[in-house]
Amino acid sequence: MLHLMQMILPRNGRRSTQIFPSGHGFLVREWVFHAEGYLALENMNQLSASEALTDDENYSAEEEPFDNATLVQSYNDDMHIYDFHIVYSFSYRVPVLYFRGYRCDGHPLLLCDIERDLPPYSLKIQNESKWTFMTQEEHPYLRRPWYTLHPCGTSDWMKLLLGGDLPSKSPDMLHYLSAWLSVVGQTVGLRIPLELHDKSI
Amino acid sequence: MAESPSTSSWPSSERAGKILQFAPFQSLVEDGFWRRLSSLKLDTLGIDQSPIPIIGFYAPCSHAQVSNHMTLLAESLPHDPTMWSSPSEMTRGNRNRCPVPGILYNTNTLESFHALDRESLLKMEAKKILEDICSGKVEEDSALLSRFLVISFADLKKWSFRYWFAFPALVLDPPATLLNLQPALEALNLEEVESLSAACNEWRNSSSTADVPFFLVSFTSSSHATVRPLKDWEACQVDGQKLLFGFYDPCHLPNNPGWPLRNFLAFISSRWNIEKVHFLCYREKHGLADLGLSLVGEALVSPPQAWRDPQCIPKAVGWELKRGKLASRTINLADSMDPERLAVSAADLNLKLMRWRTLPSLNLNVLSIVRCLLLGAGTLGCQVARMLMAWGVRKITLLDSGRVAMSNPVRQSLYTFEDCLNGGNLKAVAAARSLKCIFPAVEAEGIKLAIPMPGHPVPAHESDGVLEDCKHLQSLIASHDVIFLLTDTRESRWLPTLFCANLNKIAITAALGFDSYLVMRHGAAPLVSMSDSSTKVEDMSTVVAQVDTSLTIDGDKGQRLGCYFCNDVVAPIDSTSNRTLDQQCTVTRPGLAPIASALAVELLVGILHHPNGIHAPGEIATSITSSSEQPFGILPHQIRGSMPQFSQMTLVGHSSNSCTACSSTVVSEYRRRGMEFILQAINHPSYLEDLTGLTELMKSASSFKLDWDNETDDDADV
Numbered sequence: 001m002l003h004l005m006q007m008i009l010p011r012n013g014r015r016s017t018q019i020f021p022s023g024h025g026f027l028v029r030e031w032v033f034h035a036e037g038y039l040a041l042e043n044m045n046q047l048s049a050s051e052a053l054t055d056d057e058n059y060s061a062e063e064e065p066f067d068n069a070t071l072v073q074s075y076n077d078d079m080h081i082y083d084f085h086i087v088y089s090f091s092y093r094v095p096v097l098y099f100r101g102y103r104c105d106g107h108p109l110l111l112c113d114i115e116r117d118l119p120p121y122s123l124k125i126q127n128e129s130k131w132t133f134m135t136q137e138e139h140p141y142l143r144r145p146w147y148t149l150h151p152c153g154t155s156d157w158m159k160l161l162l163g164g165d166l167p168s169k170s171p172d173m174l175h176y177l178s179a180w181l182s183v184v185g186q187t188v189g190l191r192i193p194l195e196l197h198d199k200s201i
Numbered sequence: 202m203a204e205s206p207s208t209s210s211w212p213s214s215e216r217a218g219k220i221l222q223f224a225p226f227q228s229l230v231e232d233g234f235w236r237r238l239s240s241l242k243l244d245t246l247g248i249d250q251s252p253i254p255i256i257g258f259y260a261p262c263s264h265a266q267v268s269n270h271m272t273l274l275a276e277s278l279p280h281d282p283t284m285w286s287s288p289s290e291m292t293r294g295n296r297n298r299c300p301v302p303g304i305l306y307n308t309n310t311l312e313s314f315h316a317l318d319r320e321s322l323l324k325m326e327a328k329k330i331l332e333d334i335c336s337g338k339v340e341e342d343s344a345l346l347s348r349f350l351v352i353s354f355a356d357l358k359k360w361s362f363r364y365w366f367a368f369p370a371l372v373l374d375p376p377a378t379l380l381n382l383q384p385a386l387e388a389l390n391l392e393e394v395e396s397l398s399a400a401c402n403e404w405r406n407s408s409s410t411a412d413v414p415f416f417l418v419s420f421t422s423s424s425h426a427t428v429r430p431l432k433d434w435e436a437c438q439v440d441g442q443k444l445l446f447g448f449y450d451p452c453h454l455p456n457n458p459g460w461p462l463r464n465f466l467a468f469i470s471s472r473w474n475i476e477k478v479h480f481l482c483y484r485e486k487h488g489l490a491d492l493g494l495s496l497v498g499e500a501l502v503s504p505p506q507a508w509r510d511p512q513c514i515p516k517a518v519g520w521e522l523k524r525g526k527l528a529s530r531t532i533n534l535a536d537s538m539d540p541e542r543l544a545v546s547a548a549d550l551n552l553k554l555m556r557w558r559t560l561p562s563l564n565l566n567v568l569s570i571v572r573c574l575l576l577g578a579g580t581l582g583c584q585v586a587r588m589l590m591a592w593g594v595r596k597i598t599l600l601d602s603g604r605v606a607m608s609n610p611v612r613q614s615l616y617t618f619e620d621c622l623n624g625g626n627l628k629a630v631a632a633a634r635s636l637k638c639i640f641p642a643v644e645a646e647g648i649k650l651a652i653p654m655p656g657h658p659v660p661a662h663e664s665d666g667v668l669e670d671c672k673h674l675q676s677l678i679a680s681h682d683v684i685f686l687l688t689d690t691r692e693s694r695w696l697p698t699l700f701c702a703n704l705n706k707i708a709i710t711a712a713l714g715f716d717s718y719l720v721m722r723h724g725a726a727p728l729v730s731m732s733d734s735s736t737k738v739e740d741m742s743t744v745v746a747q748v749d750t751s752l753t754i755d756g757d758k759g760q761r762l763g764c765y766f767c768n769d770v771v772a773p774i775d776s777t778s779n780r781t782l783d784q785q786c787t788v789t790r791p792g793l794a795p796i797a798s799a800l801a802v803e804l805l806v807g808i809l810h811h812p813n814g815i816h817a818p819g820e821i822a823t824s825i826t827s828s829s830e831q832p833f834g835i836l837p838h839q840i841r842g843s844m845p846q847f848s849q850m851t852l853v854g855h856s857s858n859s860c861t862a863c864s865s866t867v868v869s870e871y872r873r874r875g876m877e878f879i880l881q882a883i884n885h886p887s888y889l890e891d892l893t894g895l896t897e898l899m900k901s902a903s904s905f906k907l908d909w910d911n912e913t914d915d916d917a918d919v
Contacts, residue, residue, distance in 0.1 A: 042297075045267045067518040069376045071222040071457050072525070079267060081229075104270075106230040107532050133557045135550055144233060145537055152558070 036141045038098075039086040046080045046101070046117050079104050080117055084188075086177070087140055094154040095177065097184050098139055098146045111136065111147060122189045134188075149184055157183065218378035221500050224452040226259075226271050226349075226460040228366040228521055232534050233275035235362050238307065238355055239538070241278060250313075253305040254279060257349055258298040259414075261449035262484040265494055268459070269451035271301065271349065271368070278305075294412035296405050299449060301414075303349040314354035314363060314529075319520060326350045327369040327517035331508060334468045340432040343415035346464040349519075352529075360538045365521065365529040370463040372516040373502065377466055380499040382456065385481065388497035392424035401447075401483060401490040404428040415465055418445040418481060434473065443479075445497065450482035458482045458496060470502040471509075478502055541641045548640065552593045562832045565593055567809050572596040574677055576652065576697055577687035578603075578632040580789075581711050583615040584798030585685050586636055586645075592806055596644045597636060598681065600674075601628040602651035612791055650674065654692040658884045671879050675700050683805060686710040686765065687798075695862050696879065698764050699871060702726050702863035707815050709805055710765045711797045713789040718797040721839040722804055724762030724856050725815045727865035762819050762838050763854040766862040790844050800840055807836040819853035861889040 034040055085098040101109035101117065111134060115123060139146040161179055241253075255278055257271045294300040306322065308314040326348055332338075333345045353364040386394055397418065404410045410430070417429045420443040428447070429437060437444055446469055452459030462480060469478050482496040507513050523530050536542055549565070556563040573589055575582045578601035586597055604625035610616045615635040620626045629647030636645040650670060653659070659667045678684055678700045686694045686708060694710060701708035705726035712719045810833055811817040819838025835851070842849035858864050870892060871878050882889050889895075 043263070043269075045264060067372065068220055069222055069370075069373070069463070070518065071224045071454075073224060102231070104227070104229065105530055105532060106232065106234075108232050108534070108537055110536065135554065136546065142233075144236070145543070150554075 034141075037088065038141060040083065041085075042083040044082040044084065046082055047078060080109060080113075085139070085146070086181075089151050092151040092154060094151050094158065095180055096148055096151045096154070097181075097188065098137075098148045099188060100146045114147065117189070119189045122187055125187050149187055154180070218380040218501060221377040221379040222457055223370070223460050223463050224268065224454055224457045225519075225521065226347075226366075226368040226451065227268060228273070228351075229270035230273045230362075230364065230532070231275070232532075232537060234273040234277055235355070235532070235534055236538060237275040237278045238305075238353075238362075239357055239360075242307070242355060242357060246307075248309055250307065250309060253307065255303045255305045255351070257301045257303045258294060259301065259347075259449070259451050260297045260299060262451050262453045262459075262494065263486060263488075265453055265486070268453045271347075271366070271451070272298075273351070277303075295408070296411035299344060299412040299414045301344045301347045301349065303351060306350075306352045308352070308354050311354050311356075311363070314352065317352050319352070319365075319367070322350060322352070323367050323369055323517050323519060324514050326367070327371055327515050328513075330369060330464060331371060331513065331515050332511075334464075334472055335508075335511070337472075339415075339468055339472075340430075340434070343413060343431050346415060346468055347461050359533070360535040361531060361533040363529050363531045367521065368460055368519040369517045370460065370519045371467040371508075372518055373467065374505055374516070375503065378501045380477070380501060382458070382496055382498035384455070385492035385495040385497045389492075390424060393420060393426060394492050396420075396424055396426040398490045398492060400426045400428045405485075405490070414449040414461065416447045418447050419443070420445070445479050445481045447481035447483050450484050450495070452482070453484065453494070455496070458498065466500060466502045467504060467508075471504040476501060476503060544640065545642045548642075549593065560832055562810065564810060568593040568806070569595050571683055571809060572681040573598070573683045573685065573805075574681035575599045575685045575687055576693075577601060577685075577689065578613075578615070578628040578647070579609075579687065579689060580612045580794035581687035581713070581798050581801075582685075583613045583632060584795050585687060585711070585801055586632065587614060587639075588799050588802035589805075590636065590640055590643060592802060595642065597633075598646045598648060598677065599629045599632045600648045600650050600652075600677065601632070602649055603628050605631055612794065648677070650677075652688065652693045653696055653879070653883050654690065655695055655883050655889065656692050656886045659880070664880060667883070668876055668880070671696065671876055678706055679704055681706070683707045683709065685801060687801075694765055695882075698723065698766060698862040699867065699879075702764065703868050703871060705815065707805070707808060708764070709801050711801045712765070713793050713797060715788060716790050716793070716844040718793045718800075718842045718844075719839065720797050720800040720804060720842075721765065721854075722762070722808060722815075723764040723863065724838075727761065727856065727863060727868050760855045761816075763856040764860060764863040767857040767860045768854060793842075793844060796842065800842075804837070804840070807833045811836050821851040821853060859893045859895050861893050861895065864893055866893055 080101050080103060082099060082101045086095050087098055088094075089096045099114075101114050103109065109117075114134075133150055134147050135150050136145050137148045138144065158176075158180060161183065162176070246253075255273065257273055257277060259271045260269055262269050304326065306317060308317065330346065330348055333348075339345050348369065350367040350369065351364055352367075353362060355362050385397070389397065397420075400418070404413075404416065410416075410428075413430065415431055417431060417433060417437055418426055419429060419437045419439075420426050422441045446465065448461050448465050450459040450461065458480070459482065462482065465480070466478055469475050478500050480498055480500065482498070483490070484494040484496075485491050486494060505515075508515060520527060522528075536546075552563070552565050552568075556565065571594060573594055573596065575585055575597065578586075578599045582599055582601065586599065589597055605613075605616045605620040605628055606625055607621045609628075610618055610621065615632045616628075617635075620631045627647065627649050629649050631647070633645040633647035636643050650673060652674060653667050653671055674696065678697065684697060684701050684706055686697055688694060691712075694712075698708060698710075700706075701723060703726065708723040710719070710721050710723065808814060808817060817836050820835040821837065822835055837851035837853075839852040839854060840849055841852060856863060858866070861867060867889070
């Protein structure tokens with residue numbers, strides 16, 4: 001499946017609209033393929049339930065000379081930034097969603113923080129379905145702890161979703177991915193626009 | 202430089218403008234950067250505090266409500282320390298990562314962090330920018346205009362990082378004034394808009410220009426736009442061509458350009474002598490040029506004369522504010538970087554997976570707070586301790602009086618060869634240390650203590666010491682929730698059994714024969730009538746108060762489950778002297794200890810999850826019992842296994858009123874007379890038999906001349 005991903009999707013860093021000039025769908029336009037072998041959707045901004053950040057700093061008594069060319073800005077501490085990666089799991093032979101979130105200052109979000117950002121239907125899905133739960137794992141390429149939706153149930157529910165047997169050499173990889181993403185995305189609150197499914201590939 | 206006729210073809214307003222205000226750059230440091238810096242400090246830099254060249258990355262704004270940041274990633278730090286002398290070797294970026302050169306001053310202490318002269322550091326970087334402008338370097342490498350500075354202090358013990366960014370901007374005096382600013386869609390005509398979009402997208406999609414953040418846009422008279430690098434300036438001086446000075450704008454605001462424009466204006470005005478600058482704040486959406494978000498503006502700029510002096514140190518601003526105030530920022534990454542914490546969360550994750558996937562009723566909380574006391578740190582003790590840790594138990598105390606012998610490490614899984622040397626380390630202490638090596642977050646303690654045993658009389662001069670030991674043992678049992686009886690003699694289990702019965706503590710016994718094993722849980726405390734309650738409170742005042750004597754009836758037919766001694770008809774006696782060597786050392790098939798230990802811990806987990814806890818009735822395995830009834834299956838009382846048969850069976854035994862360890866007779870006598878009773882039992886084994894009526898029982902039994910199947914021939918103890 002990984003090779004198919006490489007065939008369909010563009011080279012590192014390039015927008016995939018090159019390959020699909022019709023500007024095909026949310027999925028392909030935003031995700032970027034990394035040469036190491038994963039799809040990335042990064043810098044998704046998410047307004048969080050605003051947290052009162054503890055003010056534990058000693059502020060400098062000194063003042064910089066006032067510069068009237070600098071805009072005095074309101075700061076938005078409550079913006080969380082998320083990165084999503086789709087990685088192929090060789091042991092489970094399915095795509096796996098890895099994600100992480102961090103605050104504006106780069107501080108990584110814990111699982112409980114992320115759960116608070118999720119829309120209510122996501123948490124409902126996670127609690128009710130025995131096939132979806134979030135765990136922390138080491139990102140296979142970046143070698144750092146990321147969160148992931150555990151893949152152990154994926155091939156089971158993909159079979160149910162797509163119905164019948166999955167053709168093993170299907171060129172319809174985008175169809176597979178978008179179907180997969182439509183389930184998995186809901187669990188993490190990623191909205192997949194409807195037109196993605198209407199357009200024939 | 203020649204004057205620039207191109208600007209005259211712009212419609213320009215002559216009205217006095219207001220001061221042009223720039224939105225400051227915002228920093229974002231990914232945790233990967235701090236990890237790399239930590240490894241660099243630990244592996245290469247040590248105490249070296251020389252400045253480190255770094256690369257920051259940013260991209261044009263891609264979101265109508267959120268500005269982009271100047272980001273530091275792991276890749277921002279140089280790989281090869283020997284390359285540090287040539288920081289101009291730039292990393293090739295891509296369209297999402299425009300590389301910008303920066304410098305990092307990382308200090309070794311918080312004091313030296315605060316002692317850094319921020320003003321002069323800022324001026325030094327500003328001077329470099331001015332030099333690059335005057336020398337022409339900027340036309341070759343425009344990202345130099347956004348050169349930045351970071352000061353930091355990395356506390357590698359606490360994994361906390363204090364840092365402060367500065368984005369040096371050359372101050373114009375008088376400041377630049379804004380003549381007009383509007384979305385590009387409104388400032389340009391339709392053909393210009395279309396052509397500009399196409400030209401920008403091409404620039405952004407070409408790998409050689411995608412990461413070049415400053416550029417020229419020239420429009421022909423027929424509204425055809427081309428994007429050109431800065432060094433093509435001369436070539437753009439063509440009549441009839443309009444020129445826009447474009448840059449990647451990280452800012453999203455509709456009324457203000459981003460920070461990079463500051464130095465860009467300084468550069469344009471001083472290098473090319475242009476007073477009125479038409480600029481393009483280039484912003485994107487969904488990876489394509491968005492000319493509604495992008496802004497086109499016109500500013501009046503007059504650079505100070507002083508800048509022409511090569512020795513000039515320009516005035517600069519740019520220290521990043523924290524929530525509007527001048528302060529450094531801190532980030533604490535202990536949760537994701539401290540390896541001990543990572544070990545804890547990984548171990549917890551394992552258990553959580555169990556809970557999520559198959560065992561939703563698993564109570565991880567109770568497992569993490571239960572306090573376990575292991576009497577004996579031998580084959581059984583070592584394995585029980587390991588199994589407890591595997592289940593997430595964190596509080597483990599081991600008790601043993603011995604030292605690690607040469608024969609131990611192969612069978613006793615917490616010891617190594619080193620523990621045997623020089624007479625051998627104390628077992629309890631070595632075991633606790635080993636547990637911490639396996640899992641640093643365990644709260645393990647090892648205590649050297651010999652358990653006083655009936656049938657091993659105590660010489661008078663030692664009786665005080667033995668008394669102390671008894672009290673010590675009792676207080677240990679009182680301060681734990683679960684007691685595992687894992688010693689290698691029968692009689693050593695007597696006193697702990699009595700104490701557990703008295704205090705209603707969960708007690709689990711594991712005992713090995715040569716090729717068989719017994720694992721059982723003791724029943725709850727016996728019912729003791731109030732008249733037996735002692736007025737002597739010196740030994741156990743606080744302890745007795747905790748015993749709820751009303752809850753001494755177990756669930757099963759009102760009879761409580763038995764203890765290890767309940768089936769005995771003789772009191773524990775000295776079983777160790779007058780035996781051959783092989784009988785004195787516990788000789789068992791090696792496979793038994795791990796099996797019995799594992800069962801003992803699984804039994805405990807079952808008890809902890811049973812609603813009745815210690816009072817849970819004993820169940821036996823039947824073919825009818827379906828496992829889906831209870832998540833952990835049945836909760837047996839006794840498990841007896843046979844290695845030769847590769848089989849095991851579950852049994853239930855009720856308490857005996859004549860039990861020498863847990864019957865109400867014995868417990869109430871203990872409560873009445875305390876340690877005096879204990880000593881008597883230790884020194885006179887027949888005393889217990891008399892007390893419980895076993896003596897009577899045996900007399901009457903032998904008078905019938907019945908064939909006693911002496912159940913004390915348990916293989917359960919050698």
